[in-house]
Amino acid sequence: MTWNPDQYHLFREARSAPVRDLHALIPDQAYASVIDLGCGTGEHTLTLARRYPQAQVTGLDQSAEMLERAQAQQAPNLHFLQGDLSQLTGQYDLIHANASLQWVPDHPTLLTHLWTHLNPGGVLAAQVPANHDHPSHRLLTDTALDFQDELGGDARFGTAHGASPVLSPARYAELLDALGGTDITALSKIYPVVLNGSDGLIDWTKGTALVPYLSRLDEPGQQRFLAAYRKRLHAAYPGERVYYAFTRTLFTARRPA
Known part of the structure; x- marks a missing residue:
């Protein structure tokens, strides 16, 4: 797929509101390794790098067009990689996914895969359009x-x-519980946008x-x-x-x- 960062950013403020709420749900604790799955142009990855300056923060995205724009986001602990989030490797203290998991089918299998790459004590935080x-x-x-x-x-x-792979909040909570997750939060929220x-x-x-x-x-x-x-x-x-x-x-x- 060919992504257009300028088109995506026409509604930058509306698209950013859910991720701000997601960040508010992430517990404040020591994270040494953070990955942002489907980081796009990297603005929210930079937010994570600034919030957790002690962590090594990686932005991962398949789109060369998005990653080219992401290079403008600079922090000493931040870098970007091209790759497929469904083929994630490595171990992380925080796995963050902002409006990206919806592009991958079979979310029960996907969550199980991501969970195996989460360190003990680590946090998985995601939001998807529904x-x-x-x-x-x-x-x-x-x-x-x-x-x-x-x-x-x-x-x-x-x-x-x-059909969309996106599940209900209740189903995500059930899946996370079955994986052994604790401190589970799962919710749905409407962010109204008035369009022409x-x-x-x-x-x-x-x-x-x-x-x-x-x-x-x-x-x-x-x-x-x-x-x-x-x-x-x-x-x-x-x-x-x-x-x-x-x-x-x-x-x-x-x-x-």
Whole structure:
């Protein structure tokens, strides 16, 4: 997938609000090694490096475009690596994931894998978007079904018929408990965003949810896909103002020492 940092940052403040809440849930303790999974352009990784100056902090992301921008984030204890979070190696005192785990299928297996890379006494802290049932995402899936030949059957969650891997807060809590986690917090919160009609929804989803689709299409195909998606959105949201109930699931847990 090809990510556009500028498009993603059109809604920088709205996208940053959930991670600030996530950071408030992270216990203050001594962390020697911290990894930020799917760090993007690295602003929040830098926040972690400044909050825990005694720790070695690593930002991990698959996107070369995002990591190129991340190099502007500088701290003595901070560095960035290109890699796949689902193939995580090494051991860490804090595993942090801000709006990244939703790109990986099978969260029970994923959490089990991440847990094995968490040191005793360490903390796993993550937040994921939970808007997969919102019309903006359902209409996106409907559009992908019309383009499945051009998409090669692929879509955001593996196939044009794929379902989101994101689970309920209760299910994340149950999984973390089954792994032996303690001090578990799991919650859902809405971060409302007011957008400029259906075009505003296009701008929002172009930063994230649209990326896997547009990355698989040539320029004419992208324009046709966007036109078809825009037509569906405009029918659902004909007005000039859209109240977008941006929903996030946040969870943290500690691995016993």
